[in-house]
Amino acid sequence: MKGPLSSLKILDFSTLLPGPFASLLLADMGAEVLRVESPTRMDLVRLLPPHDGGQSTSHAYLNRNKRSIALDLKRPEAVEIVGRLVKEYDIVLEQFRPGVMERLGLGYEALKAINPRLIYLSITGYGQTGPYRDRAGHDINYLALSGIASYTGRRDSGPLPLGVQLADIAGGSLHGVMGLLAAVIHRQATGEGQQVDVSMTDCAFALHGMAGAGYLGAGVEPDMENQALNGGSFYDYYRTRDGRWFSVGSLEPQFMEPFCAAICRPELAAKGLSPNAEDQRALKRAIEIEFEKRDFAEWQALFAGLDACVEPMLPLSEAVEHPQIRARGLVQEVPREGQAPQRQIACPIKFSAGLPPPRHAGGALGSHTMEVLRELGLDEAAIAALKSARVVG
Incomplete structure (x- = not known):
């Protein structure tokens, strides 16, 4: 069993949450995902607590079923290796600010020249164009600017910092996967690759499914607790005598x-x-x-x-044991190298043909570097020279 996306080979240059969550979904559905990581600038999710067996549980989950190669992309030898990989891995996922990949010699036009069928997904905070294209941001900023935070909260206490990263995941990750798969279908029909530009702010703005339509179509400004579904009606949460x-x-x-x-x-x-x-x-x-x-x-x-x-309303400790969650198989045991399996959230998409079982949790930085270089045809002397020059880690 290979999964419905087993024909896709993806080079993933992303870090933190939006890109890695997108490539997790793709990998769970069978795509071959190779993370390209810096040997000197670690993905901070690797350090994020809590830890299990010395490893961040978030990293182990987000990087399930992926391989990792450590490359110093500031070195021309590393850029050459990426060029060789792009001949096989014809989908690129990156999450740098606009222009960074171009300065490294790895922008869409440069890699398209190597493989014209390339699909190049760029996930950023504000997109490839516009006055905010180079501005830093995080989930809370995208929700604030997009207008979502303005009517999500209580009038007496203000907007809520959500426990789930809505713009990162619903915006960047899920829209990124949709855009990528749409580009794959287009390529199957025409043979043409393309760049897909996904802005987390754009996608958060597009989530105004009803309130946005009400404002743009009828001029009704949404506010905290003035909509039927945001606390302005009885549709709400209620405290019990014992505080639940x-x-x-x-x-x-x-x-x-x-x-x-x-x-x-x-x-x-x-x-x-x-x-x-x-x-x-x-x-x-x-x-x-x-x-x-x-x-x-x-x-x-x-x-x-x-x-x-x-x-x-259940705490997560009770939610994972709820009979509906258990019946849907949403918690699974994932193998780890040299350690006991780890419980993780399973892929939530069900296929009648099934999905392959999880192969492994996210591993150490560059844990597949030597394996990938050998697959590219490099001999041991060439690999040793790259290691000595600190091109690979």
């Missing part, structure tokens, strides 16, 4: 009615669809009062068999 939380998403009447009956307030169901802000505030307060009357376990037992779009 439940999510209530009973928007439709067929869910609202059994929910209100379950909390012994059937008369509240009629207010669920009211567009009036005061009605929604009153409804929320009534629901808050009811949830504060019982402990988490009591509510959990009550709603377990009720189809009302009400679910407990």
Whole structure:
């Protein structure tokens, strides 16, 4: 079993989260991914706690099923090695600021001259054009500039620093994979490669699925707690007597009615669809009062068999053991060299033909350098010379 993307060979120059998460998905689906890493400037995710067996758990997960070659890209010999690799690895993924790969002699035009079928995915904070193209940024900045943070939070406490890196993953990683695979389909039809420009800010901006449409089409500015789905209605989280939380998403009447009956307030169901802000505030307060009357376990037992779009908010330690997560096989054992297997999140995409089992967790920097150089046809003397000159690590 090879996976649906087993025909793809990808050179991954990215670090941190957006690019590596994208190439993780590709590798899980069978693509051959070779990370090109600096032997002197380590990917900081390798240092990120917590650690298991002396290795960052984040790095071991994000770099599952990938090989690593350590090359000093400032050396012409390393650039020559990349040129040889591009003849086989006809997809490049990079995450530098615009212009960096060009200065290294590894920009799209330079590598396209070696392999005209090359697909070259560039993931950046602000894209290859525009006044912010050279500006530094992180996930929180992209969410702020794109407008998402302006209506994600509470009026009395302000915007929320999200626990999940939304712009990095939903923006850079997932849109990057979509763009790359679209370019692959185009190449299959035409024989032409191309560069794919993915900006995390662009993609975050595109996530305004409903609020953005409302503002651009009708001039309605979204704000914190003034939308039906951002805390402006009863669609929200509610604290139990013992300090835990439940999510209530009973928007439709067929869910609202059994929910209100379950909390012994059937008369509240009629207010669920009211567009009036005061009605929604009153409804929320009534629901808050009811949830504060019982402990988490009591509510959990009550709603377990009720189809009302009400679910407990679980810490990650409980989420990984939830029967739905377990039934979907979302936690798997991944082999590690010289160590016991490590539990990791599995690929979330299911195929009727199946996926290959995980091959290995992310390994040491440059752990496949010698293997890759031999595959390129370099003899031991040439490899020794490259090591001596510190071109490879």
